[in-house]
Amino acid sequence: MVSPLIVPTLAIGVTLCYASFLDIRERKVPFRTWYPMLIVGLPATALFYFLLIFGGATGAALYYGALAIFFCAMFYLFAYFHLFGGADAWAFIFISLCIPAFPFPPLLGIPLLAFFPFSVLINAMLLNLFIPLGILIMNLKKGNLAPYPYILFGFPVEGDRIGDHYGYVMEDITEEDGQIKRRFLGIRESLADMVTGERRVYTLDLRRKPDEYTKERDLYKKAGRVWISYGVPFIVPITAGLFSALFLGDFIFGLLQVFNGG
Numbered sequence: 001m002v003s004p005l006i007v008p009t010l011a012i013g014v015t016l017c018y019a020s021f022l023d024i025r026e027r028k029v030p031f032r033t034w035y036p037m038l039i040v041g042l043p044a045t046a047l048f049y050f051l052l053i054f055g056g057a058t059g060a061a062l063y064y065g066a067l068a069i070f071f072c073a074m075f076y077l078f079a080y081f082h083l084f085g086g087a088d089a090w091a092f093i094f095i096s097l098c099i100p101a102f103p104f105p106p107l108l109g110i111p112l113l114a115f116f117p118f119s120v121l122i123n124a125m126l127l128n129l130f131i132p133l134g135i136l137i138m139n140l141k142k143g144n145l146a147p148y149p150y151i152l153f154g155f156p157v158e159g160d161r162i163g164d165h166y167g168y169v170m171e172d173i174t175e176e177d178g179q180i181k182r183r184f185l186g187i188r189e190s191l192a193d194m195v196t197g198e199r200r201v202y203t204l205d206l207r208r209k210p211d212e213y214t215k216e217r218d219l220y221k222k223a224g225r226v227w228i229s230y231g232v233p234f235i236v237p238i239t240a241g242l243f244s245a246l247f248l249g250d251f252i253f254g255l256l257q258v259f260n261g262g
Contacts (some may be wrong), residue, residue: 001174004048008041008098009246015062017237018086023233027166027204029087034094041098048101064100067115088234095242097118108249108257119250124241126251128234135230146227150184154229159220163207166231168200173219173226180223204226 015037019029044241052061072093079089102110125144132152138144140150146154160170173182206213214250220226248254 003046003103004051005099005101005103007044008037009038009103011040012095012098013239013242013246016091016235016242019091020233020236022241023087023235027231027233028135029090029235034090038094038098041094045098060219066206068096068100068117069155071115071117084176085234088238091235091238092117092121103246106245106247106249107234108251108254109252111253116245119253120238120241122241123244123251124234124237127240127244128237131230131232132168133236147184149187154227156225156227159223159226162203162217162220162226162228163210165203165228166230168202169216169220170224170227170229173216173223175219180219182223183229203231 003010015034019033022033033069034143047064049061052058052064075084075089075092075096078084084092101114102116102119102138114117132149135155136152139146141153142155144156146156150170153161154167155164170184171182172185173180175181201213201216206217210217
């Protein structure tokens with residue numbers, strides 16, 4: 001029997017591809033983007049739980065439901081504390097709600113947890129690790145030098161055109177007695193700014209709210225080149241994580257099988 005979860009999987013897959021396009025182009029995914037996907041997918045997910053319960057697998061239904069609630073709450077808190085972007089969090093919340101189990105066995109087999117959203121998260125995070133490697137190679141090729149780990153997560157742009165790029169400013173730039181002083185923000189500082197939402201300067205805000213950032217824009221122009229973080233939206237790895245988990249399976253589970261000789 002074909003799993004009803006095929007329907008929400010197709011709906012979410014198409015929607016994530018479109019959301020990735022929007023996020024790359026505009027750095028914004030309107031919430032209405034998710035509506036058609038939910039209208040199509042949720043009834044099929046409800047049917048999945050119905051078949052489990054009335055097929056004598058109430059324990060499995062409770063298992064998937066509990067994990068879905070837990071993951072939804074976790075991703076909501078991630079967004080609340082600015083650890084995830086809003087669109088990224090909603091993507092994972094809706095994946096957790098609509099596709100709790102694997103629609104069909106992937107190439108690497110179904111992992112022990114058997115919770116599809118967890119495999120999507122694992123794959124997305126692993127795939128996202130390749131981005132810093134690409135940035136490092138690009139920086140070395142262009143001769144852009146910075147202390148570790150900044151050279152892995154950012155690159156310099158012209159200060160007078162910083163608003164044309166996407167990311168956040170990785171340097172603290174000030175002016176004293178006509179002299180520009182600069183330093184890279186510490187890791188703890190960056191994490192604190194990310195959680196509180198304070199002080200961190202996003203290039204998108206420089207473009208959308210120029211009147212609020214007159215001082216910063218002037219400093220960046222005087223600084224010449226300013227290091228910013230890379231601006232690849234995480235929803236792109238999420239999309240790749242969904243399709244890779246769907247057809248290949250959980251990367252960590254696959255690696256464990258290799259190490260165990262499976």
